[in-house]
Amino acid sequence: MVKNVPVLWAFVLVILSSQCMLTEAKGMRDPANNNPRLQKILDYIASSWSALTRSTGTCEGVADPKLAGPSVLYVPADLPIPPALSKLSSQCGICAEHLPFIIQGPGGVKGNGVQPPGLLFLEHPYVVPGGRFNEMYGWDSYFIIRGLLRAGDLGLARGMVDNFLFEIEHYGAVLNANRTYYLTRSQPPFLSSMITAVYEADKAHARENRAWLAQAYRDTVLDYQMWTRDPHLAGATGLSRYYDFGEGPAPEGLHDEVGYYRDVLAYLIGQNKNEQNKNGQNKNNPSLIEALPSPQHVALSPEYYKGDRSMRESGFDITFRFGPYGAETHHYAPVCLNSLLYKVETDLAQMSEWLGDQAASSVWRQQAERRRKIIQTLLWDGHSGMFFDYDFAKGKLSSYEYASTFYPLWVGAATAEQARAVVNNLPRFEYEGGLAMSTHESGVQWDYPYGWAPIQLLAVEGLRRYGYNAEADRISIKFLSMVLVNFERDTNIREKYNVVTDSSNIKLAEGYRDNIIGFGWTNAVFLELMNQLPTDKIERILAAPGSGAHR
DSSP states (O other): OOTTHHHHHHHHHHHHTOHHHHHHHTTOOOTTTTOHHHHHHHHHHHHHHHHTEEOTTSHHHHOOTTSOSOOEEEEOTTSOOOGGGGHHHHHHOOEEEEOSSOOOSTTOOOTTOSSSOOEEOOSSOEEOOBTTBOSOBTTHHHHHHHHHHHTTOHHHHHHHHHHHHHHHHHHSSOOSBSBGGGTTOOOSOOHHHHHHHHHHHHHHTTOOOHHHHHHHHHHHHHHHHHHTSTTSBOTTSSOBOOOOSOOSSOHHHHHTSTTHHHHHHHHHHHHHHHHHHHHSSOOSOGGGEEEOSSTTOEEEOHHHHHHHHHHHHHTOOSOSTTSGGGTTGGGEEOHHHHHHHHHHHHHHHHHHHHTTOHHHHHHHHHHHHHHHHHHHHHTEETTTTEEOOEETTTTEEOOOOBGGGGHHHHHTOSOHHHHHHHHHTGGGTEETTEEOSBSOOOSSTTSTTEEEHHHHHHHHHHHHHTTOHHHHHHHHHHHHHHHHHHHHHHSSOBSEEETTTTBSOOOOSSSOOOOOBOOHHHHHHHHHHHHHSOHHHHHHHHHOOSTTTTO
16 A cells, blocks of 8 residues: 555644544644645635535535426335425425336336336435536446545435435435436446445444444345346356447436437438448448338338437447447347456455355355356456457457456456556557547547546556556546646636647537546545555656646
8 A cells, every 4th residue: 555645644634624534643744734725726625525415305416507498306116205395395396296107127118118207215315527517426436435435424424325325215226316216227336345345434433333334235136136136237248238228318418418319310321331432341230220110211220220329328428339329238248347347256255254254255155256257267368468348249348448448357357467468458548638538539528539537547456456556646637637637728627628739618519529527536536536646656747837847
């Protein structure tokens, strides 16, 4: 571990006013003390936690920037409507009503879902990403929770985990987010990582809660079972896939991403024509487009929409990693998902030990070992020295180089030799501002040249896990310097950055074209990466006078 981490946090905790941790930090030397560059961005992050906190009992929390129309707050059909929600009608014209049916499990909502769309009630406040994302998201929240724990707000972090347990028990799964149009899909399974982070923080403050852990364990098993049975199974591979239970276009894709599906259709038609002109035949997937009754008219097919929705469950919306515009996502056993499921299995083993059930712990470790062996063989390309997604529909490994290759390092599923090979491939992804998502410039936000905070953290921690601290420090310095310099120019933190040009000024060809201000997980990752750096590396970032000077 880095020897000087507590030194930095003596300063960070002063800024964040965490009284209990201030006592622990008392008397420590702070090399960044009185540094205005660091203080300003830490002040911004500290204020952001409250600015981004929402509740389903407030007008601000129910509002949905993504859809037009009246706002509705839905309460589970089997629970009474809390009296406090009655004030929403008089205060802001928001109607609180029951869902029309009890949701028994994942996929319990079919067809057009619940109409009109609305917000799903949760019991506790939560932190949203920011901007158009005004609800609690499935995988954003893991990184946000880590930021909250770093800021000393254990109560808010635990309340967010409790909200996810509520979702499992009343809405059938950890949802993409708590809106009715997300009832058909989940997001990457970080729940066990959230639970263990909060539980260990509780233990560190001598507040171990075994009853809470037992409930969390039971709900995590339910969530895990969704991922490890049909339709989330990736054929006969022994692995899992992303799969949205819904059909047809995603509502937010119709209303918030203006012209998106039209542009996708035009792209697919163009690709088909190009292949036909070159080869006299269509080599693309013709099932993505279907003919309409009117002559010479075509539309996106149900098969395309299934892939599109499943891509949204992956959290990587949008990338060409799973075919054009993610259209074949449900045909792949992804590195990211199966690495996370390996971690869920090891986390469940750890939770079982904490609860005193050694037999269950042994079973979970056996399950994890089985998955680890499949990841190390089926998802590994020794020639390239990277992990790839497996197209089980075609029976072959993808060749799409993607930053998900760092996931097996983060969870500890890679061998030492595989980790070394991945490190040797860092130049494929590493640029002035950190790691790009891929080596493919598709024009969409989850590909080259864009870098995202959560992937920087997972990659850096994966590198540290296997002993590559110099590489981890270098990537951290690049990303932190970029965020800091852009913050000083714009006075805000964004959801994504162009790591090649070192800038938050981006121009996307398709999909989500905005670069949202907020931004929950970037704020958290800034704190986490800074916390892991040695003091001399922090001083190097702060000494740099401006963009490019830290190289």
